[in-house]
Amino acid sequence: MPKEMEAEDVDEIVAAHAIGARHAKQGGMDGVEIHSGYGGYLLASFLSPFSNHRTDEYGGTLENRMRIVHRVVDAVRDEVGPGFLVGINLQGHDFSPGGLEVSDAQLIARSITATGKIDYVCVKAATYHEAHQNVPDMQHPKRLWEGLAAAVKAVVDVPVIAVGRINDPHDAAEVLALGHADLVAMTRQHIADPETVAKIAEGRLDEIRPCIGCNQGCIDRLFAVTHSSCVHNPAAGYELELGIGTLRTATVRRRVVVIGAGPAGLKAAETAARQGHEVILVERRSRTGGQLRIAAAIAGRGEIGGVVDHLDAMTAKYGVDVRLSWAPTADEVMALRPDHVIVATGSAPGSDIVGNLAQGIAVTPGLDQDHVLTTWDVLEDGAPVGRHVAVVDDGEGGWKGIGLALQFAGAGHHVDFLTPLPYVGSKLGAFTANLAVPRIHRSGIITHPFTTLTGVNGPRLDVVERGTPGMLGGVDTVVLAGWHRPVTELYFALKRLGAPVERIGDAVASRTMMEAVHEGERVARRVLADA
Numbered sequence: 001m002p003k004e005m006e007a008e009d010v011d012e013i014v015a016a017h018a019i020g021a022r023h024a025k026q027g028g029m030d031g032v033e034i035h036s037g038y039g040g041y042l043l044a045s046f047l048s049p050f051s052n053h054r055t056d057e058y059g060g061t062l063e064n065r066m067r068i069v070h071r072v073v074d075a076v077r078d079e080v081g082p083g084f085l086v087g088i089n090l091q092g093h094d095f096s097p098g099g100l101e102v103s104d105a106q107l108i109a110r111s112i113t114a115t116g117k118i119d120y121v122c123v124k125a126a127t128y129h130e131a132h133q134n135v136p137d138m139q140h141p142k143r144l145w146e147g148l149a150a151a152v153k154a155v156v157d158v159p160v161i162a163v164g165r166i167n168d169p170h171d172a173a174e175v176l177a178l179g180h181a182d183l184v185a186m187t188r189q190h191i192a193d194p195e196t197v198a199k200i201a202e203g204r205l206d207e208i209r210p211c212i213g214c215n216q217g218c219i220d221r222l223f224a225v226t227h228s229s230c231v232h233n234p235a236a237g238y239e240l241e242l243g244i245g246t247l248r249t250a251t252v253r254r255r256v257v258v259i260g261a262g263p264a265g266l267k268a269a270e271t272a273a274r275q276g277h278e279v280i281l282v283e284r285r286s287r288t289g290g291q292l293r294i295a296a297a298i299a300g301r302g303e304i305g306g307v308v309d310h311l312d313a314m315t316a317k318y319g320v321d322v323r324l325s326w327a328p329t330a331d332e333v334m335a336l337r338p339d340h341v342i343v344a345t346g347s348a349p350g351s352d353i354v355g356n357l358a359q360g361i362a363v364t365p366g367l368d369q370d371h372v373l374t375t376w377d378v379l380e381d382g383a384p385v386g387r388h389v390a391v392v393d394d395g396e397g398g399w400k401g402i403g404l405a406l407q408f409a410g411a412g413h414h415v416d417f418l419t420p421l422p423y424v425g426s427k428l429g430a431f432t433a434n435l436a437v438p439r440i441h442r443s444g445i446i447t448h449p450f451t452t453l454t455g456v457n458g459p460r461l462d463v464v465e466r467g468t469p470g471m472l473g474g475v476d477t478v479v480l481a482g483w484h485r486p487v488t489e490l491y492f493a494l495k496r497l498g499a500p501v502e503r504i505g506d507a508v509a510s511r512t513m514m515e516a517v518h519e520g521e522r523v524a525r526r527v528l529a530d531a
Contacts, residue, residue: 010058010068013042018075021086031085033122034072038089039134040127043069047091047108050099050127062104066111077117087120087161088112092148096129102148106155113156122161122185123149132435135188136165138213138303139435143171150180161185167192167211169200186211191218191230195244206313209233210306217514220429231514232263232307234521242521250276250528254339257282259490261322262290263513264505265344266311267520272342273318275528280336281320284327288312290346291484291506292513297379298403299410307513330493340500340527343491344520347484347506349374353453354394354483355420359464366456372478375400385413386476390461392453393419394482397427398512401481402436409443416472418451418463448472484510502527 005013021032036042045051046068052059058067069088076086090109094100100108109121125145126133136144145164153160162181166172167189175181189196193209200208209232217231230236235243256272258265261283269281287293289308296305315322333341353364366372377383389408393401401417402425409415417424417440424447425437440447448465455462461472486507494501504523505516 004054014068014071014075017072018079021076021079025080025084031087032076034076034088037069038091038124043072044091048094048099048127050094050096050129062107066108069112073112073115073117085119086117087122088118089122089124092123092125092145092152094127095125095133096127099127102151105148105152109152110155113158118158120159120161121152121156122163123152124163132431135215135219135431137215137432139300140165142166143175146175146180153181159183165213169205169208188218191228191236192233209310212303212306214304215429215432216512219431223430232310232517234518247274247525253277254528255337256340256342256528257333257336257338258342258344259333260290260344260346260507261288262344262346262505262516263292263307263311264516264520265342266308266315267517268342268344268504268524269320270311270314270318271521271524272528273315273320277528279320281315281322282326282328283324286325288322294376294379295400298399299407301399301403307517330490330497333494334497334499341494342523343494343501343503343507344505345487345490345507347486347510349376349480350483350485355452356454359452359454361454364453364455369456371476372456372480375404375479375481378404378479385479388414388474388476390416390418390472390475390478392478392480392482393417395420396483397421402440404479404481405445406439406443409445415445416448417445418448418453420452421449423447423449486510
């Protein structure tokens with residue numbers, strides 16, 4: 001729990017900003033950005049009446065609430081001198097009860113820039129009351145803070161940076177063309193593709209790896225006490241190992257057959273082809289993308305398709321031979337005379353409920369009835385659902401079930417959501433859940449935490465809820481949205497034939513797009529390293 005800062009605490013924090021700026025300058029940086037003036041962080045919490053309830057010289061009036069910020073700006077500028085770049089993040093709006101509004105943000109920005117000690121302002125928004133905006137994911141619209149940047153730009157004489165879900169070069173150009181900002185920040189976009197600016201300058205827009213706003217590989221991983229990466233840029237966080245310039249051209253060109261054109265197979269094919277190998281990519285469906293294409297069909301989740309779109313462009317650029325609508329046998333694969341086979345056949349919905357073995361139920365009765373569907377039945381095959389839908393999660397806990405449940409509720413269906421987890425959304429990242437969980441409850445979805453489906457008898461569902469047997473009646477459609485099972489038959493058949501084969505992604509175990517893409521990159525580098 002925090003405490004109200006005492007005078008010596010304030011002095012220490014002001015001095016620490018100056019020390020940090022000194023270290024940055026000594027380290028060869030071109031400038032520093034004073035960060036915590038937004039998002040409910042330290043300086044922002046002083047600026048906002050939402051969080052600042054002090055009664056001393058640092059609370060009450062706007063002048064008092066700005067006092068620590070002015071002290072920090074003065075200390076940093078005194079430390080680095082006049083020729084060093086100093087910027088600051090500022091709040092454009094709190095979106096919180098009793099918090100800062102646009103007019104307040106304009107007064108603050110004008111006061112701080114009038115000192116002549118700040119070279120630019122980056123405009124952001126929200127507090128921890130609205131924490132989902134701190135790192136806004138694809139639940140948010142693109143360019144969500146653009147108007148706030150424009151409002152601040154109208155009252156200051158220093159450059160203003162717009163930020164917030166700006167990941168497309170055309171969007172960035174339009175923000176500038178409209179005069180809403182002088183610069184555009186694209187933080188997560190540069191994690192997804194650090195060559196974004198170079199590709200724009202060289203006219204290679206179709207090769208840009210887009211940030212899809214999932215937060216899974218970057219900010220979510222910080223809450224797991226590990227370093228950030230990116231779901232479809234395996235080099236992020238592993239630059240020395242996988243970064244620019246580390247992929248060498250093969251001295252011996254080999255024929256690589258990749259089975260499965262989901263994210264794992266596409267990434268393996270791209271990486272192998274970039275090394276100069278001949279690559280044949282085989283997919284049983286009529287299009288590439290695998291489960292990501294299915295997931296992108298959920299309302300509000302379409303940006304996931306950006307992973308596949310990028311890999312499609314790159315496999316085309318590097319001449320991958322893509323063969324669709326073909327599910328080859330092991331003998332047919334071997335007839336292609338591969339030097340190496342990479343099996344990325346993914347996973348598929350299971351025929352039972354994970355966890356029921358612990359209930360002593362070897363086979364959950366009733367799952368073979370016509371009104372019991374999988375997510376694939378709904379999203380890929382267009383199977384209709386009735387008025388009352390029960391979405392059943394077996395502990396997988398991701399957007400697979402949540403996204404469908406929200407989609408059903410938005411279309412007017414009565415939705416019950418069953419999960420053995422403590423609450424629906426408990427496996428989502430913190431910032432994502434901060435918006436998703438309230439959305440679930442506002443939608444009218446009835447949630448059943450600590451609940452397992454033990455049987456389906458027509459419209460009646462038998463359940464164990466919080467350890468007590470019960471039932472849910474009047475259900476028209478059951479949608480199973482849980483863990484998938486690896487598709488492994490081809491892999492083991494090839495292995496029995498003695499083929500040089502390796503499997504990756506969900507063909508190993510049901511996980512996420514991040515593991516799929518990263519394993520695709522690594523397997524192509526590893527198994528072909530001696531070529």
